[in-house]
Amino acid sequence: MTTNCGLQNSVVLDGFCALELPILVDKPRSLKVDEITNEIFVLERGTQSIINIFDSDDDGIPDKKQTVASAYGLNHGLAIHDGFIYASSDSMVYRWPNDSSTYPLDMEAAVIVINNINEDGNGGAPEGHTTRTLEFDDKGWLYVSVGSGGNVDSNSYRSRIRRVDLNGDPTILSFPQDFQTMEVFADGLRNEVGLAFDKHGALWGVENSADRLVRDDLGGDIHEDNPAEELNRFRQEDAGKHYGYPYCWTEYELPTTGMGRGTVWAWPSFYENGDITDEDCRNKFVAPIVSMQGHSAPLGITFFNFTSRDDRSDFCNGTESFPKEMDGYAYIAYHGSWNRDVPTGYKVVYVQMDENGDAIGEPIDLLSHEPPNAQWEDGFRPVDVDFDVCGRLLVTSDGTKGNGSKVVRLEFLRPEEQSTPTSNQPETETESPSSNFLAKPTSTSNQPETETVSPSSNFSAEPTPTSNQPEIETESPASNFSAASNFISIQTNALIISFVLMLIMG
Helix, strand or coil, rough: CCEECCCCCCCCCCCEEEECCCCCCCCEEEEEEECCCCEEEEEEECCCCEEEEECCCCCCCCEEEEEEEEEECCCCCCECCCCCEEEEEEEEECEEECCCCCCCCCCCHHHEEECCCCCCCCCCCCCCCCCCCECCCCCEEEEEEEEECCCCCCCCCEEEEEEEEECCCCCCCCEEHHHHHCCEEEEECCCEEEEEEECCEEEEEEECCCCCEEEHHCCCCCCCCCCEEEEEEEEEHHHEEECCCCCCCCCCCCCCCCCCCCCCCCCCHHHHCCCCCHHHHHCCCCCCCCCEEECCCCCEEECCCCCHHHCHHHCCCCEECCCHHCCEEEEEEEEECCCCCCCCCCEEEEECCCCCCEEEEEEEEEEEEEECCCCCCCCCCEEEEEECCCCCEEEEECCCCCCCCCEEEEEECHHHHCCCCCCCCCCHHHCHHHCCCCCCCCCCCCCCCCHHHCCCCCCCCCCCCCCCCCHHHHHHHHHHHHHHHHHHHHHHHHHHHHHHHHHHHC
């Protein structure tokens, strides 16, 4: 690992550097990069505003901010689409024409696109999760996620992703749209805060699962590692399907009673009442694609698209894009736990994807606090992630402790800029990270489950030597040294014999 690469107490994956941008921000949440203009937009919860951060002195590092728009209650959601900028409060979605020449945008120019985002249709959202994540697909549909009203609700009415076609017939489409009448795209999602589309057109979400899990037949209080947080995939052909909440939960780790990570179980109250069985949960609902450490609190997700950033302009200032070998991978921000004996999360991870867009293996740490602590002294708590047009990953943090509110940028370093491993690192880690980029993993039916990748690996699992590999590739340096010593010894003996024969023959 490369440590302390511009961000105090950080551990980043080999070959990468994390640095804090020199901008004062107030509880930044959602982050969006306009790929056409390269403008970087952030929603500040602290000021209930959208800001634009930019590089004022052309040194390649954003160092200034300006207010783009403000509205009462803006707290999380942000989207850029078709010349408009969108933002959400707990009950409404606003939009403004995105014209940088008129920043800050006048509130009178704002249009309420969606209203009535609430639990019961009676106005407002007085309780429960208050974030409303916004995401557009390439056809102009706007997707809006809403979390549960409580820890475990009685039904899934509130916990859904709904969508509306904003490119529809303008003579029919009117504003504001009533959220309660919008199409239910995905049902049964406790709190799907992070949403992002992959390059195959599938929507993915990261779900914050329930707390205080106690089920007597599975060990009693099992909340420490359960339920698993979830990485879910929502394909267009799956529109309207149910993903289990509040009736079911997903196992992360049950040491003595479990059936393995990713196994789905019935929630205690529904199970005990006989309303839902474990088999119901496994057969009637859609299971997560990846099960993540419980209470990590994943809030943001994005995908790396190398091809869209292949032609990098001068404003990238010579910095390197994430490597091509990571094309299509998912990147996730873990906000961190609040109710676990040993804190977990507080980091950025990635999940490998194969060429078909299927997830391979476990999440791998990209940026974390140096061990043994997961929590950061300055209050760093990742919220959202997005790539700029140079292929560098931006991360927001809304931590209230110390200097926890910040924006961090993760960059890939050229081989000559990468740090030299320290003496306590194994010799195999002296290779440059680029040499460890293996072919993208392929999802095939004969891949064993043990091929999940550990955080210590570099982007792809190292191949296992097979019988058709030359034996010389498996020799250790010690065996090569021994062979060389034997060769020198033989040559020395031959010289001595020749010298003795010359004396005898005189």
